[in-house]
Amino acid sequence: MDYQQFKKMMLASRQDIFLEVIAENRENIRIKKEKTVVKNLDKIFKATLKISNQKGFQAMSMRDLCQETGISLGALYAYFPSKDDLLSMLMTQGRDAVERVLDSETLQFDDPWGKLKAFIRTHVYLSEIMRPWFYFFFMEAKNLNPSDRKKAIEGDLATEMRLESTLEEGQKLGQFEKRDIVLTAEMIKGLFANWYIKRSKFRSRNISVDQYADFMIEFMADYLGVEDQLGKVSGENM
Amino acid sequence: MDYQQFKKMMLASRQDIFLEVIAENRENIRIKKEKTVVKNLDKIFKATLKISNQKGFQAMSMRDLCQETGISLGALYAYFPSKDDLLSMLMTQGRDAVERVLDSETLQFDDPWGKLKAFIRTHVYLSEIMRPWFYFFFMEAKNLNPSDRKKAIEGDLATEMRLESTLEEGQKLGQFEKRDIVLTAEMIKGLFANWYIKRSKFRSRNISVDQYADFMIEFMADYLGVEDQLGKVSGENM
DNA sequence: TATAAAAAAACGAACGTACGTTATTTTTAT
DNA sequence: ATAAAAATAACGTACGTTCGTTTTTTTATA
Incomplete structure (x- = not known):
């Protein structure tokens, strides 16, 4: 699957996650009509990402967001109880979406190299589609409240563990050359x-997403001494 | 040269750069005695880095810095005209120091691989000693005023060009395998x-600076197909 | 060396502004 | 006509910055 195919597939599932986030925060939202919530919260999230990625979430004022x-200022507060909660909601929605897609695209693989390749390609594609979110996670992680911060760290660690266990498995099976697993995952x-x-x-x-994904896969094949230099899997799964 | 040697060498030259930064901003500093300026501005810079790297420069209040x-609040403003200027001064001091050290440690090399190795090792060591600065550059780059922002981008581009030209030279001489230069530099x-x-x-x-530098050099040797797998140069220059 | 005068540095209360948030009013949709 | 949503104006607070005053250090004089 190349980037264009991946993109199509993603757009379909995005809406579901968004609706679930709304459902989880329903008590904090004063607006009754679901349709209105979806329309405006989407607008609010997008604007928040846009402004925050330019000047940082803290520096974004509610008046910036209003504009x-x-x-209006008053109307905004019908969609979230405070600026901090807006940050929380954004983070949750993003993380849930990322985790779900990564899982669905990699759990099916048995052999480590297949899994690693799928993981790399999926991650690169995903971070392209959701770039504002990824950039936001990276930059705003330190501004989270303790509870959300903990969640973020746990999520990060889970990704890391998955990567490391895949590398370890590949080494045990003799598929990968022996390398420092922690450093490699990092x-x-x-x-x-x-x-x-x-x-x-x-x-x-002029470097495309596909080029970058291929580059990373080729790179890892080289480094791990895997025979398959072709980044893209020819099978039906990927 | 290993990290400990590098560190010793660095500490000697740090003071000079600091004094130059003060000299450049002399008209903005109301304090007369050089010794007082050095003592307190050093304190101010260190505190700024510490607080900013925890919560971001924007989120750091002058009262935080005061504490x-x-x-005191009033005294702080004798050392810089505004919070924005403090940011400027910090960035300038850091960038000047980095650029100077990188130059002094790499310009002496003729062969691309020697130069690349020196560049990698110097950069890793330098970013270890000046970690708060590097972290600060990375995180606060987007908060700079247009003029400083331009300078930062130019500096970044210069580093990048130097890296790319070294890679290109190595390829031309047949020392390196053919790889995408832009991607490799990135x-x-x-x-x-x-x-x-x-x-x-x-x-x-428990991964040390030296281990990481060795790791990167070994990594590049592998990727570029260079014979010399030993990270550390045995000659007298490095 | 001791002391008074002058200069330098530090202090902390106060200023205006912009922030997050809310209570009230107005508009829109049913 | 009634409920839902949006808009407006205002609140208290915390910010960057300033300024009159006090404290400390340096210099001059005896």
């Missing part, structure tokens, strides 16, 4: 972050 | 950032 969304995560943080740089150099 | 430094920078951004993670896993 960007076209919704490096992979660093390369992921590189894509969504320096996105504009890659755009100006 | 951390032990200098990846190296990503690995640099990984070190100072996830510093606590590496510490908890």
